[in-house]
Amino acid sequence: MVANASQNGRWLEAALRCSPHAVVVVVDDLVVVASEQARRLAGTAPTGLSLEQAGLVPAQRAGRAREPVGARQEHELWHGPDGGRRLVSWTDVPLPGGGLLVTGVDITTRDQVAAGLRAAATTDQLTGLMNRTGFLDRLREALEADPALVVLFCDLDGFKAVNDGYGHAAGDVVLRAVALRLRRAVRTDDVVARFGGDEFVVLARGMDAEGGDLLVKRLVRNVAQPIVAAPNLFTVGVTVGLAVGRAGISVEEVLQQADGEMYRAKTWRRTAAGRLGVA
Numbered sequence: 001m002v003a004n005a006s007q008n009g010r011w012l013e014a015a016l017r018c019s020p021h022a023v024v025v026v027v028d029d030l031v032v033v034a035s036e037q038a039r040r041l042a043g044t045a046p047t048g049l050s051l052e053q054a055g056l057v058p059a060q061r062a063g064r065a066r067e068p069v070g071a072r073q074e075h076e077l078w079h080g081p082d083g084g085r086r087l088v089s090w091t092d093v094p095l096p097g098g099g100l101l102v103t104g105v106d107i108t109t110r111d112q113v114a115a116g117l118r119a120a121a122t123t124d125q126l127t128g129l130m131n132r133t134g135f136l137d138r139l140r141e142a143l144e145a146d147p148a149l150v151v152l153f154c155d156l157d158g159f160k161a162v163n164d165g166y167g168h169a170a171g172d173v174v175l176r177a178v179a180l181r182l183r184r185a186v187r188t189d190d191v192v193a194r195f196g197g198d199e200f201v202v203l204a205r206g207m208d209a210e211g212g213d214l215l216v217k218r219l220v221r222n223v224a225q226p227i228v229a230a231p232n233l234f235t236v237g238v239t240v241g242l243a244v245g246r247a248g249i250s251v252e253e254v255l256q257q258a259d260g261e262m263y264r265a266k267t268w269r270r271t272a273a274g275r276l277g278v279a
Contacts (some may be wrong), residue, residue, distance in 0.1 A: 022088070022104035025095070027053060041088070041104065041205045051102070096177035122192040126172060127179035135201055140251050142205050145247035147204045148213035153258035154182070154219065155266065156198040157237035166232060173229040174236060181222040186215065209244050239266045
């Protein structure tokens with residue numbers, strides 16, 4: 001059985017009605033066929049209108065896409081007629097004999113899921129700070145862009161006594177409180193991460209050693225304030241090691257330097273306390 005033109009037209013209309021994507025066919029700069037999803041995106045029936053008049057995103061590149069260079073695909077943030085914001089993946093395909101087939105796939109949900117998964121993979125679930133994985137990636141990017149930065153390696157003092165003596169619930173309260181205080185002590189664009197256990201790290205871009213020393217003092221002062229974990233009141237401290245970025249330094253090297261400085265500071269304080277007979 002050979003379908004006639006009328007049947008082909010009905011089948012095309014049925015297919016477009018069922019399509020979950022926005023599909024339009026443009027001939028001589030006017031939309032001649034549009035799917036239901038295209039109508040919803042445009043907020044109007046686009047047939048007989050230009051892509052510009054219909055308010056569809058691909059309008060800016062419709063002229064380029066008609067050139068016989070094959071399909072094009074771009075992701076664009078689309079603002080709908082209701083003010084909504086959707087991420088749409090558009091594909092423009094020149095048709096034989098002229099015309100343009102434009103297909104739009106709403107990938108907002110998929111993009112949101114992917115972003116959520118990326119965030120979960122780089123976020124410490126207890127404190128809400130960036131985790132080790134996320135911090136290493138951010139530090140690597142920062143060093144490649146500009147090594148003028150400071151890294152602080154922070155290790156809590158007295159946390160083990162809280163965690164062992166009062167339980168993990170109390171320890172979690174302390175860690176969350178410390179995380180908040182560290183974030184409040186740094187600049188808006190600085191990065192604070194929980195590196196693991198009771199260790200935290202800070203990345204401050206565009207900062208020199210002098211600025212880093214001032215930041216260390218601010219961190220130490222903020223963390224030393226008493227923490228309420230009802231019915232108890234805890235006080236912990238923090239020892240900080242500072243490393244300054246330089247040309248050619250690697251992620252591993254700058255972290256080792258900061259960790260080493262922290263360890264030396266902690267050892268010196270313990271030695272000094274032992275000489276003074278302080279527990």
